[in-house]
Amino acid sequence: MGQSSNTPGVTKELCSWIYGLSLNDIPEEVRTRAKYLILDGICCALVGAHLPWVEKAARAVFSIEPPGDCMVWGYDKKLGALPAALLNSTEIQSFELDDWHTLAPLHSNSIILPALLAAAGQKRAKTSSSFDGTSLLLSTIIGYEVGPRVGLCLYGGHMLTRGWHSGTVFGHAASAAAVSKLLGLQQDAIEDALGMACTQACGLMSAQFGSDVKRMQHGFPARNGLFAALLAETGYIGIKNVFEEPYGGFLSTFGQSGKEPPYLVDELTKALGQTWQSDDIRVKSYASMAGTHCTVDTIAALQQKHADKLADLQNITSIKIEMSEAAMKHGGWTATRPLSATGAQMSCAYVAAVQLVDRRVSPQEFRHELLDRDVIWDLIDKTECCHTPELGEKYEQRVTVTLKDGEAITETLQAPHDVDPGLTNEEILQKFRTFTDGIMAPERRDRIEKIVLDLETMDDVSILENLLAAPTRSPIDVFWWLRKTIGMFASGAGMRVIDFSVHSIDLPSPNIYSLIHDI
Incomplete structure (x- = not known):
């Protein structure tokens, strides 16, 4: 027999923390780091929007789904909230350039950002309500916290050795928690959202052997966690005590790994508000796993x-x-x-x-x-x-x-x-500038950078969404021209940047965007 829905435990403790957390409770350095992580997620989406396999996914989804209220980044088109979250996540995960957590592997930005901006787009269309940058930042940090904590309960990377795509297992709760905070759900409703998200969790690591769906798999928790939070907002009841439930609960079921103990339930809430999981989120230098x-x-x-x-x-x-x-x-x-x-x-x-x-x-x-x-x-x-x-x-x-x-x-x-040591905030910024140079106008790129790094002053996240929605260019062709251009002009004056391979290079002073189209 299952536990009473009123039984106190880690699920309710986590939901209480999510409900009560304010941006003022979060150290300034954590807030600052989160903004740079968000910028990296946006970089990955803009780079990925028109890669061949993302375009293939977009064609398929556009053919299946009717137009809706939520932006698909880089396409200047709109879909419903759920397919928009799925496609935008696919963009972030499209080229193995995105963030990952070192102890509990998942790609947080591809799960959290698409779900949050799709939720904001839907609410704005249905109720004319808007969300500011402070709400987006706070909700994102909550997602950064929840996903890795779920993973730590299951011994982190051990899930990969068992054949699970760990991020798609850990990530459903992260998406649901982040969207629940953005929507202002009460504690009980947050628990419902987590319960409905966790029952959808899965993901097979055999997707890595050449499938297109590897690029999309983090989109499933983005979409499903969003769906769970939207259901919970209507009063739909989810699984209570979903993490610690002994029969069919999330940890008891996914924790059948041969480890002793099978799972570490206390990791879900250990040092909440004191140890911040974003400290262990890393940003990639290379376009590979x-x-x-x-x-x-x-x-x-x-x-x-x-x-x-x-x-x-x-x-x-x-x-x-x-x-x-x-x-x-x-x-x-x-x-x-x-x-x-x-x-x-x-x-x-x-x-x-x-x-x-x-x-x-x-x-x-x-x-x-x-x-x-x-x-x-x-x-x-x-x-x-x-x-x-x-x-x-x-x-x-x-x-x-x-x-x-x-x-x-x-x-x-x-x-x-x-x-170890990981990219600094300045190096993340340099990555954003380098990888997005040439796929959009420099004025647009600079405006995205300024908005994200000053997120608390943004009155309405639709400003950011509109900047992301406009079309972008094919990054593979652009990177060929970037390398050619760098080779031609490297002797000129320029600034020192990370080239995200092994050594630094000197970027030329002339604007790369202009040079590409002048050659």
Whole structure:
């Protein structure tokens, strides 16, 4: 028999905290970091809006769903709240450039931002009500808190080793909690929303092996959590005590993992309001799955230390990449030719070859015509990925390259640079400026930046939505021109930025947007 709906426990404690939290309760540094994280999520969406697989998804959804009240970013079209949230999430997750949580893997922005802005768009159309930037910021921070806490209850990355797409399991509650706060739901209704969101949670990690749906899977919790909160707003009753319910509850069901104890219920509310999960949200430097980033940095370190030995790739006879169990199952699988961009970005062997050949792992390297290069597949055929228990459970990797003369050169790193120490706020801003340059007019880009970084002063989030809705250009073509332009003008005066591969580059002073269209 289930628990009484009035039984106190972690679910109600979490809902009480969500209901009572105000922006003044949140430290200034947490609020500031959240704004930069939001900016990165928007960057990823704008970059992703017109990638081929996102356009394919958009065509399908536009053909299925009637027009609605909510913006689809980069398309200047509107859909209903649920399909708009799904597509906008797909944009953020479209190129493996988005944020992730280091301890409880999920991509928070792709779950939270699409749901919140779709909820705001629907409410504005139905009731003429509006939401300000303060409400958006507060609700987003709540989403940043809830998703990772759910994941920590289930041993974080261990869900990946079991074959679950962890973010789609952890993320439903995050979306529901964030939207519930935005809508101003009472505590009981927040609990209903969480209960209805959690019963929809799922996600299979086999999606990583080349499917289009890998790009869309975080859109399911964005959509479903939004749906749950909208239902709860009408008085629809969800599962009570959904996290700690012993029979069929969220943790008791997803916690059947062989761990002891099966789940860690106290992690849901431990140090609420004192320890902030956004401290462990990281922003990506490379256009590939987070578990491949230590591979990139380790290969790059070898290239720097042994430039002469690795100048001729034919001198390599074998490559061994050692990693943790979670990284092995997520990125150490055997890649077979041909491979889609999705599969390539999820493969440590493929990404290692890209770094060796191109000396960077940017969106450009995953253009369709570059995926089947002989030089890449020759290196992949020489690569072995393996689980080495002594390397621990997280990001540490060791790469050993053996040369024709029998010499083996080795490098071990505990974590990639975008995990430890992680990108600073300034580096996130530089990423936004670099990756969005050329896909929209600079005036629009600058206005988005200013609005997000000064979010508390925005009276109506529709201002931001309208800026996101306008069409954008294909980023893959733009990045080709960016590289060409940088090569042509790098000798000119410019500012120092992170190029999000290995080394810094000098961006030219002339406006990239203008140069692209003048060439």
